[in-house]
Amino acid sequence: MIYRLEKKFGKYAIKNLMMYITAAYILGWLISMMSPQFYYDWLMLDVEKVFLKGQVWRLFTFVIQPISATNGGMDIVFMLISLYLYFFIGQMLERMWGSFRFNVFYFSGILFNILAVVIIYFGSYFVLGHGYSFPIGLEYINLSMFLAFSVEFAEVSLLLFFLVPVKVKYIGIVYAIIHVIDIVNVLATDEALGIYKAIALVVAILNFLLFFFGTRKYRAGRMKHLKRRFEYVSDVQKGEREARVVGTGQGGKTVITRHRCVVCGRTELDDPELEFRFCSKCEGNYEYCMDHLYTHVHVVREQKNDAQDDKQE
Numbered sequence: 001m002i003y004r005l006e007k008k009f010g011k012y013a014i015k016n017l018m019m020y021i022t023a024a025y026i027l028g029w030l031i032s033m034m035s036p037q038f039y040y041d042w043l044m045l046d047v048e049k050v051f052l053k054g055q056v057w058r059l060f061t062f063v064i065q066p067i068s069a070t071n072g073g074m075d076i077v078f079m080l081i082s083l084y085l086y087f088f089i090g091q092m093l094e095r096m097w098g099s100f101r102f103n104v105f106y107f108s109g110i111l112f113n114i115l116a117v118v119i120i121y122f123g124s125y126f127v128l129g130h131g132y133s134f135p136i137g138l139e140y141i142n143l144s145m146f147l148a149f150s151v152e153f154a155e156v157s158l159l160l161f162f163l164v165p166v167k168v169k170y171i172g173i174v175y176a177i178i179h180v181i182d183i184v185n186v187l188a189t190d191e192a193l194g195i196y197k198a199i200a201l202v203v204a205i206l207n208f209l210l211f212f213f214g215t216r217k218y219r220a221g222r223m224k225h226l227k228r229r230f231e232y233v234s235d236v237q238k239g240e241r242e243a244r245v246v247g248t249g250q251g252g253k254t255v256i257t258r259h260r261c262v263v264c265g266r267t268e269l270d271d272p273e274l275e276f277r278f279c280s281k282c283e284g285n286y287e288y289c290m291d292h293l294y295t296h297v298h299v300v301r302e303q304k305n306d307a308q309d310d311k312q313e
Contacts, residue, residue: 006100013100018090024064032066039066046133047121065137086142089149096152108207109141116203120196134196140204147172147208261289263296
């Protein structure tokens with residue numbers, strides 16, 4: 001389905017989405033510096049004010065999450081590092097999936113955040129007799145984005161504390177565990193708040209769960225494609241290295257050639273305008289000049305070897 005949607009609406013995708021999200025972060029920081037309460041009075045996702053007072057802009061402005069960086073320079077440094085990290089993660093995911101798919105992932109995360117706030121509001125209304133709009137910003141969207149990054153780039157290493165290389169998949173696991181421990185600790189001191197945070201966490205990262213379980217076949221197929229592409233590039237590079245033979249150039253100097261036709265043995269030294277290509281139908285690293293590219297006999301493995309290879313696969 002995502003493929004059909006991309007073909008139809010892909011042209012409307014927002015390119016470099018994380019650039020705008022980062023700008024929203026910076027705007028939230030500026031707001032928190034000038035008026036810490038302004039966000040909660042006018043921008044936060046308050047279900048009652050949205051539906052009863054018509055303040056529908058809150059459905060969008062809640063992502064301008066206030067960032068507290070007023071306790072010293074270290075807070076500002078930490079904020080800048082966080083901004084860079086999530087900007088980097090978002091850019092990498094957009095390059096991997098394409099702008100449209102990343103847009104779908106991120107905006108679905110926003111929709112699930114809204115759903116979490118609505119569930120918490122009506123749940124508290126029926127249980128306690130009054131609704132409570134749990135303040136939720138981009139925290140859980142960033143969590144789902146980091147988890148997606150840890151799946152897509154599991155073997156990539158990041159420098160922890162700028163010194164220790166740690167694979168992303170392990171950081172993702174620890175990151176998720178930290179959120180769970182935080183909820184458990186809050187449950188021990190404030191049960192209601194802990195329940196709110198647990199609901200927000202589960203609902204807000206549904207986009208990651210849908211991504212993880214809904215794209216297993218797609219990711220497996222893509223990994224096979226990337227593996228075949230890597231093997232092809234490696235074979236071509238290996239063939240180029242093997243084709244470098246010693247010959248005599250102008251002035252009697254010994255040079256190393258980059259290309260050699262398997263059939264006639266000619267190299268670029270014989271004719272500077274001669275073109276060479278690898279044959280995609282030959283099973284191996286065989287390079288031919290243009291005179292023999294379409295006339296040579298293709299090199300194919302024996303049927304017995306093919307059967308053995310298929311059996312092993």
